Amino acid sequence: MxxxxxxxxxxxxxxxxxxxxxxxxxxxxxxxxxxxxxxxxxxxxxxxxxxxxxxxxxxxxxxxxxxxxxxxxxxxxxxxxxxxxxxxxxxxxxxxxxxxxxxxxxxxxxxxxxxxxxxxxxxxxxxxxxxxxTHTYTGYPMVKEARQLITNNIFGPIRKAYVEYPQGWLSAFEEGTDNKQAAWRTDPARSGIAGAMGDIGTHAFNLLEYVTGLQVEKLCADINTVVPGRRLDDDGAVLLRLSNGASGALVATQVAAGEENNIRIRAYGDKGGLEWQQVDANTLQVKWLDRPTEIHRTGTGYVSSFAQHNARTPAGHPEGYLEAFANIYRNFALTLQAEMAGQTAPPEALDYPGLDEGIRGMAFIENVIVSGHSDKKWTEFTV
Amino acid sequence: MxxxxxxxxxxxxxxxxxxxxxxxxxxxxxxxxxxxxxxxxxxxxxxxxxxxxxxxxxxxxxxxxxxxxxxxxxxxxxxxxxxxxxxxxxxxxxxxxxxxxxxxxxxxxxxxxxxxxxxxxxxxxxxxxxxxxTHTYTGYPMVKEARQLITNNIFGPIRKAYVEYPQGWLSAFEEGTDNKQAAWRTDPARSGIAGAMGDIGTHAFNLLEYVTGLQVEKLCADINTVVPGRRLDDDGAVLLRLSNGASGALVATQVAAGEENNIRIRAYGDKGGLEWQQVDANTLQVKWLDRPTEIHRTGTGYVSSFAQHNARTPAGHPEGYLEAFANIYRNFALTLQAEMAGQTAPPEALDYPGLDEGIRGMAFIENVIVSGHSDKKWTEFTV
Amino acid sequence: MxxxxxxxxxxxxxxxxxxxxxxxxxxxxxxxxxxxxxxxxxxxxxxxxxxxxxxxxxxxxxxxxxxxxxxxxxxxxxxxxxxxxxxxxxxxxxxxxxxxxxxxxxxxxxxxxxxxxxxxxxxxxxxxxxxxxTHTYTGYPMVKEARQLITNNIFGPIRKAYVEYPQGWLSAFEEGTDNKQAAWRTDPARSGIAGAMGDIGTHAFNLLEYVTGLQVEKLCADINTVVPGRRLDDDGAVLLRLSNGASGALVATQVAAGEENNIRIRAYGDKGGLEWQQVDANTLQVKWLDRPTEIHRTGTGYVSSFAQHNARTPAGHPEGYLEAFANIYRNFALTLQAEMAGQTAPPEALDYPGLDEGIRGMAFIENVIVSGHSDKKWTEFTV
Amino acid sequence: MxxxxxxxxxxxxxxxxxxxxxxxxxxxxxxxxxxxxxxxxxxxxxxxxxxxxxxxxxxxxxxxxxxxxxxxxxxxxxxxxxxxxxxxxxxxxxxxxxxxxxxxxxxxxxxxxxxxxxxxxxxxxxxxxxxxxTHTYTGYPMVKEARQLITNNIFGPIRKAYVEYPQGWLSAFEEGTDNKQAAWRTDPARSGIAGAMGDIGTHAFNLLEYVTGLQVEKLCADINTVVPGRRLDDDGAVLLRLSNGASGALVATQVAAGEENNIRIRAYGDKGGLEWQQVDANTLQVKWLDRPTEIHRTGTGYVSSFAQHNARTPAGHPEGYLEAFANIYRNFALTLQAEMAGQTAPPEALDYPGLDEGIRGMAFIENVIVSGHSDKKWTEFTV
The missing domain is CATH 3.40.50.720 (NAD(P)-binding Rossmann-like Domain)
Structure with missing residues (x-):
């Protein structure tokens, strides 16, 4: 049913x-x-x-x-x-x-x-x-694949990770027009203490923690409000210290005029690394220290069960943002249906964002804003 | 309803x-x-x-x-x-x-x-x-855009067009395994007189005629069955003469081992041209003789009403194959609903493939196979 | 010296x-x-x-x-x-x-x-x-690599090959201006019986035979003069039959307005295939039927001795057209110097185009023009 | 002479x-x-x-x-x-x-x-x-073009800039092998107080200041030595404050296993921005808030006199790293020859890096290392 x-x-x-x-x-x-x-x-x-x-x-x-x-x-x-x-x-x-x-x-x-x-x-x-x-981006098949590769330790422990989310749509004072999306996202009463950091910084943060399997432990944030008159941040860059001692960097901005929504992640161990970006969402670049980069693709037979479970079409027929979103709905439904049937859903279906990711996302917002106001370099990431 | x-x-x-x-x-x-x-x-x-x-x-x-x-x-x-x-x-x-x-x-x-x-x-x-x-590929927003640009004659009359559909999935004798898709597609009793030409050649042909607004008038085909034991063609290349005198080339193959489904079209007038390919489906390259290539993108504000009508998400959130497919369903529904309401649907909704495209597609299959068997260079395209 | x-x-x-x-x-x-x-x-x-x-x-x-x-x-x-x-x-x-x-x-x-x-x-x-x-394009390290991979039979026998050379610079009647390059290239008295086919078709033909190690045995050409007033061909598409029975297609045009010089080759055996294009000259895509595409790169340690011999910089520092050209000069010099020293140059240095490639190129020009005028589909490639 | x-x-x-x-x-x-x-x-x-x-x-x-x-x-x-x-x-x-x-x-x-x-x-x-x-990267024609576009203020004042230089070649303890390049670059007695920051961080810094025309005024650095036993930094990320109040971020690492030398820069004003990266060195992406991204290319007729002066081949014939390097030599020679002739070289030739860029590069090294050791968020950039 x-x-x-x-x-x-x-x-x-x-x-x-x-x-x-x-x-x-x-x-x-x-x-x-x-x-x-x-x-x-x-x-x-x-x-x-x-x-x-x-x-x-x-x-x-x-x-x-x-x-x-x-x-x-x-x-x-x-x-x-x-x-x-x-x-x-x-x-x-x-x-x-x-x-x-x-x-x-x-x-x-x-x-x-x-x-x-x-x-x-x-x-x-x-x-x-x-x-x-609904942290959409973790619904992409190749993001699932990225996490699986790192979970399986094929690169060695992660030593460096970069995540970025550049947008340009708030380059002007859109909240002064009839743009409803801009209005509430830049309004402290509706959006909270953060603008860009809450809207897209949380996505970048979530993607980083999901793909690497690591947690942010300290951060050092440069938080800016670039557009005159704006009441919340519209730009930020953050240095990160991760739970295994690795370092990272997170960039999120809404004033990169001309950028769309190309959220992107890179992570590296000592044997190799990976790169994924939304603009080419069905490709995962798997890079090696001493052999050719591999192009892993949605819909192929060689990807993990997690990537296969979250795809619907043969390789080369691109799956997009709506399918990534639908994967979250679908996995939640499969989990609920299994529970209703007195069963446990398979790990692939249980892999959707929930309360813990939500709490860490809110902690990111609070910590990054604290750090943004601080003169100290490092702020402990507290939850 | x-x-x-x-x-x-x-x-x-x-x-x-x-x-x-x-x-x-x-x-x-x-x-x-x-x-x-x-x-x-x-x-x-x-x-x-x-x-x-x-x-x-x-x-x-x-x-x-x-x-x-x-x-x-x-x-x-x-x-x-x-x-x-x-x-x-x-x-x-x-x-x-x-x-x-x-x-x-x-x-x-x-x-x-x-x-x-x-x-x-x-x-x-x-x-x-x-x-x-359901000629899926014409459902993509940037394919709509391509057709509109040519319809609006921004490049001058089209003088050259290339379309290609390389696949690799029939590189081996898949019909000898339990691959149901391969079985019927290579079976003359179920597929018809053509294999690759019917399965994907028709898509390429339809994309060419849709985007250029021209019709094939003559063709010269090299049709091959590459995999031993196969009963229908799995490969072909076709020279084309179009209705305005322009020339073209169509390539479709199912034995390009390692290729996915990267259907691609290019067309050129004397001022410039365009290129679209499924692997980067939300991008339309618009090329100019004497100024920079432009990257037209799904979900932006500057694309035609046809491209906007067939998209659901802001630029940078990729729309994929399922959305292209859904656009055909949606436009057909909007057309039927308008009719039921005693109205005419807007041109954007009426733009879905139907009987005429179907007949031309079947004529392509028959003509291309005739040409493949012919010693003459050119075969008239008859319907 | x-x-x-x-x-x-x-x-x-x-x-x-x-x-x-x-x-x-x-x-x-x-x-x-x-x-x-x-x-x-x-x-x-x-x-x-x-x-x-x-x-x-x-x-x-x-x-x-x-x-x-x-x-x-x-x-x-x-x-x-x-x-x-x-x-x-x-x-x-x-x-x-x-x-x-x-x-x-x-x-x-x-x-x-x-x-x-x-x-x-x-x-x-x-x-x-x-x-x-000086068939420049075979001087690129990744073209060398392509040939070596096929020579080593890693894809199985080649079954399909595509080569294309789209240019746009003769989209208008440039020979009517003071463009000296256009003037002689479109002049039968200085260029010969062919325009585009001689100027860039020969490059595409040479690249195809070099990379695949196969020879063209028959061809079927559609040769066009698109720009009014022009005295030689400026466009053509050619179906090919290769020496091992494989089929191919060659496209060369100088009226693809907005295209630069993106000569490109693809070839496929039953296990996989490869793709190289000048616009991304230091990348060779190596594609597999059932595993990820590999990105082979100039300047890496894993490429063949032929690719390494023809590169000067570490991976990621792009080598370009002038280096490809210089590779031909360099290999010729190394061959001559070895000869002068009473030695034989190593195979990597001996690998430069010479008389045989020149004769086949001229035969291509003559055969392709004959075929262009013929009503027969196939013209034997005679030398 | x-x-x-x-x-x-x-x-x-x-x-x-x-x-x-x-x-x-x-x-x-x-x-x-x-x-x-x-x-x-x-x-x-x-x-x-x-x-x-x-x-x-x-x-x-x-x-x-x-x-x-x-x-x-x-x-x-x-x-x-x-x-x-x-x-x-x-x-x-x-x-x-x-x-x-x-x-x-x-x-x-x-x-x-x-x-x-x-x-x-x-x-x-x-x-x-x-x-x-020889700050090589500023010798690329499209880097010249980037600087000219910003100098001509086509994007409005720069508000955000990112520069990155990811390498992977020092992912292992290469200085323990017979790698001479690794040996001196990781040796404080030969390299100075910085490793990665001196070797490639200075390139990134120089590229940023050259392209934007702005100067770094404050920085906040996270400097790491990732590989055990290494005596100098091999990784860093730096938050920047620029002379017009804009913010920026600089990333340079030598432990991104699998990365080659893809130095990349992005900069944005309120009307649009640009992106250049070495892996596609002949392309400059010019992005706009409300119209299509443009692809500016080396060797075309529409680029600035600075870009034209620093190119040797028609568009589509890639110019590479050696040509970028040669541009610096060439411009210096033209400047010297003009001087010897009692003339002043044209601005295009005078545009090569010299003493001032060298001093700022050394200041970057010293400031970034100071900041790396500091608990304060921001360190003034002193020269």
């Missing part, structure tokens, strides 16, 4: 809501059944009509969605809630959903603050329900 | 059926409602279970699917039939579907022979129903 | 003369000692001044250069003549040089006609002197 | 000496006339033989070279000295050469210490002789 999904947020004009709906639909594992698409009941209703939802499953508030769905018979009510609102509206709906027995899919960063994130983990643990965080 | 879709073919072990289902699901415009997934009723039923279909909407033959669905109330019965069987099983289901009032989505090549294709066009015309052919 | 070099042609406004001079100078193996840079004695003299030549070593005709240099003491006179004139002025100076005991470096194509080429071979054989032909 | 060149260092087994000789020879502007190739007179002599030098122009020490050449008649003695020894042997020969009236070409980094660099500038000023520093 498809999992019945309710969505909070994602009305007209939103960006990420539509992405979540495609990701949920793509593999036929979810049925979008209910929604509170806007806190404006009329707007929520209009979105529901466009999405062909039954009118009585469209709500004017997330509270209504959760409480009223809970009243429905178990075989009919939604099972999973996807929360796709701005950051300041993550915690409350997630808390309510978990406490009322729903599983949760949450857009990143997990919450508005680290304190909320810690609290949410406790709530989730107490609830017995699961939470999935 | 979502369009109710029935599928013929696409049971376990099939490749393209799953792709069609994702393409149909991705934008939430179709509901897979019924299916005859195999001519083995038991297998069909098993697939239906996996796909969460109501048991009474799963049939053991395409005839049952069509005749029994037709018995259902109009508000409940399927509206569109997707046919994803091998080539020899295209015509009959398509005919029956059209004659019984269903719209048809058909995998390419359209039929087993050109004669069938011509006949199908007549049947479709008489039926008042529409037919969509 | 450096080899004393005399140059014929290469005065002001010429392109290839300067390239030859750099190629000769780069490794310090030649000393440009004399020249007849122009048939206009005054112009020749002016070039000699710019090049710091002794005035009495600068001549007003190639006849003077050869006959007067021959009068000089052996320890002083030039040893090698480089001929860098348009095609119609290749044979006579080469003949005279060889007959007077000089070795010859000749720009391609070897002569004005195949008959001249055959004759030149006989003259050279009789003279005991050597001739080197 | 060719400039008569004497070389100090560059005997058998050296790497950079051969590069300098090719760079000097390539354009025919220098004649290698004398040399002290080794402090071992026998070895120096042997190298002289290989290079076809007159035996009496080959010396056993740099002192002999300089003092004895000075005794020769002016029309015969060398005019320029190229110093290609390890860092600790830069200052003394340079000083002596300048003080004795020779111009100097010096490999980077300029000296062993910043104090030496400052002193050398004074000596040079007093001598009236010129000094050229």
């Amino acid at each position: 498809k999992l019945r999904l309710g969505m909070i947020g994602g009305g007209q004009g939103a960006f990420i809501g539509g992405i979540h709906r495609i990701a949920a639909a793509l593999d036929g594992l979810y049925e979008l059944t209910a929604g509170a698409f806007s806190s404006d009941a009329e707007k929520s209703r209009a979105t529901g009509v466009l999405l062909n939802l039954a009118p009585d499953r469209v709500y004017g508030s997330f509270e209504d969605l959760i409480t009223q769905e809970k009243q429905r018979p178990e075989a009919e009510r939604i099972q999973v809630v996807a929360i796709v609102t701005p950051n300041h509206l993550h915690f409350e709906p997630a808390r309510l959903a978990l406490e009322n027995g729903f599983h949760v899919i949450l857009d990143k960063p997990m919450t508005f603050s680290l304190a909320e994130a810690r609290q949410l983990k406790e709530i989730a643990s107490a609830s017995g329900r699961k939470l999935c965080l | 979502k369009l109710r879709l029935g599928m013929i073919g696409g049971g376990q072990g099939a490749f393209i059926g799953g792709i069609h289902r994702i393409a149909a699901a991705l934008d939430g415009l179709y509901e897979l409602t019924a299916g005859a997934f195999s001519s083995d009723a038991e297998k069909s039923r098993a697939t239906g279970v996996l796909l969460n279909l109501a048991p009474d909407r799963v049939y053991g033959s395409f005839e049952d699917l069509i005749t029994q669905e037709k018995q259902r109330p109009e508000a409940e019965r399927i509206q569109v039939v997707a046919i994803v069987t091998p080539n020899h099983l295209h015509f009959e289901p398509a005919r029956l579907a059209l004659e019984n009032g269903f719209h048809v989505i058909l995998d390419k090549p359209m039929t087993f022979s050109l004669a069938e294709a011509r006949q199908l066009k007549e049947i479709a015309s008489a039926s008042g129903r529409k037919l969509c052919l | 450096k080899l004393r070099l005399g140059m014929i042609g290469g005065g002001q406004g010429a392109f290839i003369g300067g390239i030859h001079r750099i190629a000769a100078a780069l490794d310090g193996l030649y000393e440009l000692t004399a020249g007849a840079f122009s048939s206009d004695a005054e112009k020749s003299r002016a070039t000699g001044v710019l090049l710091n030549l002794a005035p009495d070593r600068v001549y007003g005709s190639f006849e003077d250069l050869i006959t007067q240099e021959k009068q000089r003491p052996e320890a002083e006179r030039i040893q090698v003549v480089a001929i860098v004139t348009p095609n119609h002025l290749h044979f006579e100076p080469a003949r005279l040089a060889l007959e007077n005991g000089f070795h010859v470096i000749l720009d391609k194509p070897m002569t004005f006609s195949l008959a001249e080429a055959r004759q030149l071979k006989e003259i050279a054989s009789a003279s005991g002197r050597k001739l080197c032909l | 060719k400039l008569r060149l004497g070389m100090i260092g560059g005997g058998q087994g050296a790497f950079i000496g051969g590069i300098h000789r090719i760079a000097a020879a390539l354009d025919g502007l220098y004649e290698l006339t004398a040399g002290a190739f080794s402090s071992d007179a026998e070895k120096s002599r042997a190298t002289g033989v290989l290079l076809n030098l007159a035996p009496d122009r080959v010396y056993g020490s740099f002192e002999d070279l300089i003092t004895q050449e000075k005794q020769r008649p002016e029309a015969e003695r060398i005019q320029v000295v190229a110093i290609v020894t390890p860092n600790h042997l830069h200052f003394e020969p340079a000083r002596l050469a300048l003080e004795n009236g020779f111009h100097v070409i010096l490999d980077k980094p300029m000296t062993f210490s910043l104090a030496e660099a400052r002193q050398l500038k004074e000596i040079a000023s007093a001598s009236g002789r010129k000094l050229c520093l």
Whole structure:
């Protein structure tokens, strides 16, 4: 049976809501059944009509969605809630959903603050329900492959890692126009204490920790607000010290005019290293100290079970961002379905981002902003 | 309302059926409602279970699917039939579907022979129903853009065009293993008179005519069967004469060991030209005689309405093969929905491959095989 | 001791003369000692001044250069003549040089006609002197590597080969301007019976035969003159049948507006294949049926002795066109020096293009033009 | 007349000496006339033989070279000295050469210490002789183009710049083998206080300041010695504050196993930005906030006079590292020749690295090492 999904947020004009709906639909594992698409009941209703939802499953508030769905018979009510609102509206709906027995899919960063994130983990643990965080980039097959290669230690211990996420879309004062995406992402009341660091720095951070299997232990951040009038950071570069003593560097900026979304990671051991970047998402460059670089590709027979599990097409038919997103939805669904069947999902399906990644992401935001204000070189990464 | 879709073919072990289902699901415009997934009723039923279909909407033959669905109330019965069987099983289901009032989505090549294709066009015309052919590659946003640039004559009249589709997956005698895809594609009884030319040559041909807006008028083909024991061609190169007098070349092979699916097109006028290839699908290179090459990208604000209409994500978040496929499904749905509403769909939605492309594709197969056997250099392209 | 070099042609406004001079100078193996840079004695003299030549070593005709240099003491006179004139002025100076005991470096194509080429071979054989032909592209380290990999049969017998040389610089009627390069290359009296086929088609043909180690046995050519008013072909595509039964395709055009000089070759056996292109000249893609593509690179330790011999810098410091050109000069010098020392040069040094490649190139020109005019599909490749 | 060149260092087994000789020879502007190739007179002599030098122009020490050449008649003695020894042997020969009236070409980094660099500038000023520093990468045509575009302010003021130089060749303890290059570069007595930062960090630093036209004012460095037993740094990442308030990041490492020499720079203003990397040295990506990225290429007609001046071949015939190196030699020669003729060289020729770049490079080394040891985040960049 498809999992019945309710969505909070994602009305007209939103960006990420539509992405979540495609990701949920793509593999036929979810049925979008209910929604509170806007806190404006009329707007929520209009979105529901466009999405062909039954009118009585469209709500004017997330509270209504959760409480009223809970009243429905178990075989009919939604099972999973996807929360796709701005950051300041993550915690409350997630808390309510978990406490009322729903599983949760949450857009990143997990919450508005680290304190909320810690609290949410406790709530989730107490609830017995699961939470999935859509750190999209770790859904790419070749990112999975990258992690597997490093996990299998083919390069020797990682000694250096670079991650970068250059964007250009906030090069001008977009929040002064009618750009809704820019408006909330640069607003401390909705985005939190960080701008670029929260929006894309967390992605870079998550990608680094996921691929290397290491954790950031110290950091030294140069955090900037480049565009005059902007209220949050739009640029940063961060020196890193990782859990095995390796060093790293993280760069994230939203003022690299002309750049799209080419998040990229490189990591090196003493025998070789790897490079992956979104612009060529189905390629993983595997480099060696003394033999030719290899081009590992999505959809081939030689990649790991993790990479194969997260692909749908033969090599050369590119899988993209929506498929990476859908992999997270799919793995979460397979995990939930296995649990419902009293089984444990295979490791490939269990490999989706959740509470721990969410907490570390929020800790990154707080630590990187602290470091940005500090005169000391190194700031301990505290969680 | 979502369009109710029935599928013929696409049971376990099939490749393209799953792709069609994702393409149909991705934008939430179709509901897979019924299916005859195999001519083995038991297998069909098993697939239906996996796909969460109501048991009474799963049939053991395409005839049952069509005749029994037709018995259902109009508000409940399927509206569109997707046919994803091998080539020899295209015509009959398509005919029956059209004659019984269903719209048809058909995998390419359209039929087993050109004669069938011509006949199908007549049947479709008489039926008042529409037919969509899934020539995937023309669904890519940057292929749309390529066509628009040439349509707008920015390069001057096209003087030279190259198209190529190199694959390596049939480099060995795969039909001697349990590879089902190889088995039917190399079997004259199921594939038709051509192997590689039908399977991928038609894609290359369609891409060339779509992008340039020109038609092939003469051709000179070198058609080869490279792998010993194979019964159909697995390789070919074709010189072309186009409708405006331009020349071209088409290459398609399935024995380029190590190649994936990197279909590629280049076309040139006297002021400049363009290049697109699937491996970098979101990039269109626009070249100029006397100024820098431009990199046109999916998801940007400067591309044509056709390219924008066929994209879902901001620039830099790659759209892939499944999105290209879904664009064909989506445009067909938008066209049907407009018609149902008594309207005409916008040109961007009407831009999907159909009967005419199907007939030209079948004519390509027949002409290219004739030329391959001919001692004459040029063979007229007859339809 | 450096080899004393005399140059014929290469005065002001010429392109290839300067390239030859750099190629000769780069490794310090030649000393440009004399020249007849122009048939206009005054112009020749002016070039000699710019090049710091002794005035009495600068001549007003190639006849003077050869006959007067021959009068000089052996320890002083030039040893090698480089001929860098348009095609119609290749044979006579080469003949005279060889007959007077000089070795010859000749720009391609070897002569004005195949008959001249055959004759030149006989003259050279009789003279005991050597001739080197500057088919630049086979001088690249990664082209050497490509040939070695195929020679070592790592892919299995070659079954398919593609070569292409797209240029755009003759997209307009350049011969109507003061473009000297365009003028002679499109002039039947100076270029011969072919334009693009002679200028760049021969390069593509040579690259194909060199890399694959196979010979063209039949061809089917579509030869076009695209630009109105032009007197020779500026575009062509050719189907090929190779000596082991493999098929191939060759494309060369000078009207692909916006293309530079991206000559490219691909060849495939049943286990894998390779791809090289000038735009990324230090990379050889080595592709496999069932494992990752490998990126072989100039300057690494794992490439063949032929690739290593023809490189000067560590990996990642790109070697370019001038180094490829210089490799031909260098290998010819090493061969001559070994001979002078009564030794045989190592195979890596002996690997430079010469008379046989020149004759086959001229045969290509004649056969491809015959085929272009023929209504028959296949033309035997006769030499 | 060719400039008569004497070389100090560059005997058998050296790497950079051969590069300098090719760079000097390539354009025919220098004649290698004398040399002290080794402090071992026998070895120096042997190298002289290989290079076809007159035996009496080959010396056993740099002192002999300089003092004895000075005794020769002016029309015969060398005019320029190229110093290609390890860092600790830069200052003394340079000083002596300048003080004795020779111009100097010096490999980077300029000296062993910043104090030496400052002193050398004074000596040079007093001598009236010129000094050229071979910061190779600024010799590439597309690096010239990058600087010109920024100088012409087409992107608006630069707000962010990234430069990186990843190498892998010191991933193992190479200094424990017979690798001479590794031996001196990791030896504090010969290399100075820095390893990677001096060897390649200075290149990255120079490239950044050259392209952006800005100067580093503060830095925050993470400097590491990754390989056990190594005595100098082999890795570093540096946060930068530039003279216009912009921020930047510099990465240089010699332990990125599998990386070659892909030095790369990116810089952004508010309208767009640019990207250049050595692996694709003839391409400059010019990016725009709201229109397609442009691919600027070496050898085209649309690039600046600086880019055109530093190229020798038509677009598509790649120019490489040796040509970039030769550009520095050539520009220095053109500058000297103009001066000898009582003229001023054109700005394109005057654009070569010299004393000021050398001093800033040495200051970078000292400041970056200080910062690496500091607990403070920011260290003022002092010269």
